[in-house]
Amino acid sequence: MIRQYDKIKDMDLSFETKLVDHKINEMDTGRDLTQCICHVDMDAFYASVEELDDPSLKEIPMAVGGMHMLCTSNYKARQFGVRSAMPGYLALKLCPQLKIIPLHFPKYRAASAKVRAIFAKYDPSFLPMSLDEAYLNLTNYLSTSELTPEQLVQQIRDEIQQETQLTASAGIAANRMLAKICSDFNKPNGQYFLPMEREAIMKFTSNLSIRKVSGVGRVTERVLQTLDVKTCGDILHRRAILYRLLSPISFQFMLKCYLGLGSTNFNLESDRKSISVERTFSALSKPDDLYRKVDELAELLAVDLGRNQIQGGKTVGIKLKLTSFDVRVRSKTYPSYISKKEDIARIVKELVQKELPVSIRLMGIRLSSLPPKVDDDHGVKKYFKKRKNTDAGEEQPRKISTVPSSPVSVLTSTSVTPDTHLTASIAANENAPSIVAVTCPICSRSLALDNHQFNQHLDECLNKVTVKAILQQQQQNQSPPQDQTQGRSLLDYYR
DNA sequence: TACATACAC
DNA sequence: TATGGTGTATGTA
Numbered sequence: 195m196i197r198q199y200d201k202i203k204d205m206d207l208s209f210e211t212k213l214v215d216h217k218i219n220e221m222d223t224g225r226d227l228t229q230c231i232c233h234v235d236m237d238a239f240y241a242s243v244e245e246l247d248d249p250s251l252k253e254i255p256m257a258v259g260g261m262h263m264l265c266t267s268n269y270k271a272r273q274f275g276v277r278s279a280m281p282g283y284l285a286l287k288l289c290p291q292l293k294i295i296p297l298h299f300p301k302y303r304a305a306s307a308k309v310r311a312i313f314a315k316y317d318p319s320f321l322p323m324s325l326d327e328a329y330l331n332l333t334n335y336l337s338t339s340e341l342t343p344e345q346l347v348q349q350i351r352d353e354i355q356q357e358t359q360l361t362a363s364a365g366i367a368a369n370r371m372l373a374k375i376c377s378d379f380n381k382p383n384g385q386y387f388l389p390m391e392r393e394a395i396m397k398f399t400s401n402l403s404i405r406k407v408s409g410v411g412r413v414t415e416r417v418l419q420t421l422d423v424k425t426c427g428d429i430l431h432r433r434a435i436l437y438r439l440l441s442p443i444s445f446q447f448m449l450k451c452y453l454g455l456g457s458t459n460f461n462l463e464s465d466r467k468s469i470s471v472e473r474t475f476s477a478l479s480k481p482d483d484l485y486r487k488v489d490e491l492a493e494l495l496a497v498d499l500g501r502n503q504i505q506g507g508k509t510v511g512i513k514l515k516l517t518s519f520d521v522r523v524r525s526k527t528y529p530s531y532i533s534k535k536e537d538i539a540r541i542v543k544e545l546v547q548k549e550l551p552v553s554i555r556l557m558g559i560r561l562s563s564l565p566p567k568v569d570d571d572h573g574v575k576k577y578f579k580k581r582k583n584t585d586a587g588e589e590q591p592r593k594i595s596t597v598p599s600s601p602v603s604v605l606t607s608t609s610v611t612p613d614t615h616l617t618a619s620i621a622a623n624e625n626a627p628s629i630v631a632v633t634c635p636i637c638s639r640s641l642a643l644d645n646h647q648f649n650q651h652l653d654e655c656l657n658k659v660t661v662k663a664i665l666q667q668q669q670q671n672q673s674p675p676q677d678q679t680q681g682r683s684l685l686d687y688y689r
Numbered sequence: 690t691a692c693a694t695a696c697a698c
Numbered sequence: 699t700a701t702g703g704t705g706t707a708t709g710t711a
Contacts, residue, residue, distance in 0.1 A: 263702045281701040411696050
């Protein structure tokens with residue numbers, strides 16, 4: 195893609211520009227500003243629930259999860275750079291006094307149920323995204339009330355706090371994409387209202403980091419960065435280039451970001467496409483051990499199938515994560531549905547066998563091509579349900595292809611090993627975040643930064659280390675030549 | 690259909 | 699000692 199970019203970046207793209215402008219105009223005109231969508235996000239949910247049971251945890255840096263992975267952390271811990279999806283042992287290097295609490299899902303589910311009961315009062319068709327997050331369409335409720343959207347959402351948040359002692363943050367806007375971003379603006383325990391007006395929305399997106407948009411992750415952010423797109427507003431300037439470089443789907447998504455367009459539909463009940471189970475463990479390579487794992491996982495999957503009343507799947511797949519962290523996916527499709535534990539295990543073993551010899555740290559098995567869901571609706575009801583699904587199909591976020599169009603040359607050997615003896619020396623002054631001398635536990639550099647800057651640095655550093663590790667692995671894996679093709683995008687965008 | 694990636698939570 | 703699990707979507711061949 196970079197090569198393609200070099201080729202076209204100085205070309206006359208006035209035709210493309212005109213074309214895209216027309217498209218933008220069309221989308222802009224079709225804008226729906228009639229809906230009031232709210233995204234509610236519980237603050238540090240698991241950690242906050244734990245603090246209810248043990249208020250002393252509020253006073254200390256604390257995270258929920260395990261040594262391998264943290265799910266969330268309280269705000270005291272975040273000041274040390276401890277964040278979700280960070281391995282616990284690394285968090286402990288950042289913050290040696292960190293208390294790690296194991297997960298207690300029943301408690302979180304109970305708290306979530308209370309919150310959801312409140313949501314249901316304001317929008318019976320609210321859309322839960324996880325235990326701690328949901329979208330509400332408040333349009334109907336507002337039409338029967340004197341409250342402004344802000345007052346209503348304040349009321350909902352007050353109610354949540356009263357019922358659960360937990361705080362929530364919320365965003366209010368014309369669609370899901372915007373509401374989601376807004377809920378992050380005044381976190382924790384705050385809300386942000388973006389008026390459902392074109393001018394307000396365009397002003398909002400013009401300066402908005404593209405990374406804030408749900409669906410734009412680390413990789414896409416980097417790709418866009420190389421195209422000089424950092425904010426949603428930047429998309430306009432680069433519209434012709436983006437049009438040439440991106441797939442139609444990705445390009446359409448970019449225009450939506452620029453215009454601040456998003457779905458107002460809560461498309462529930464879309465049929466499940468796959469069901470899977472995977473486990474990480476200490477390295478295994480002996481075939482017998484691998485087959486034993488297969489049996490374990492097949493058992494789990496079969497149980498899950500039953501629990502979810504799924505007849506079976508025509509496609510059986512495996513996922514192996516090698517001890518090198520390379521991931522292999524293999525699958526095979528059959529003419530009839532596979533559902534019995536024994537059948538799953540037998541087929542999976544065949545797939546695994548073809549990969550031998552291999553040393554893995556994770557095995558996953560999956561059934562897809564599931565049968566169409568049989569619902570017990572009668573008559574016309576069925577028809578309506580089906581229609582609803584097709585309606586919302588176009589509304590989902592898309593991402594950008596990151597596969598470059600040409601092969602990539604071999605890397606120069608920039609061997610960078612992450613420091614394994616990490617030490618954090620952060621002066622813990624929680625109440626008044628000020629500039630302190632810190633040693634970054636990742637890159638070992640001395641830094642004079644405040645908390646916010648330090649966290650930014652950490653983000654950067656963690657990314658670099660991850661990427662370098664990946665690059666290193668790719669170098670090591672050069673001997674089996676078929677791996678050359680994998681991960682080229684990373685080489686391109688992180689080098 | 691098969692596979693690799695990216696992403697959300 | 700030590701970097702998760704489940705599911706969706708997209709691009710490409």
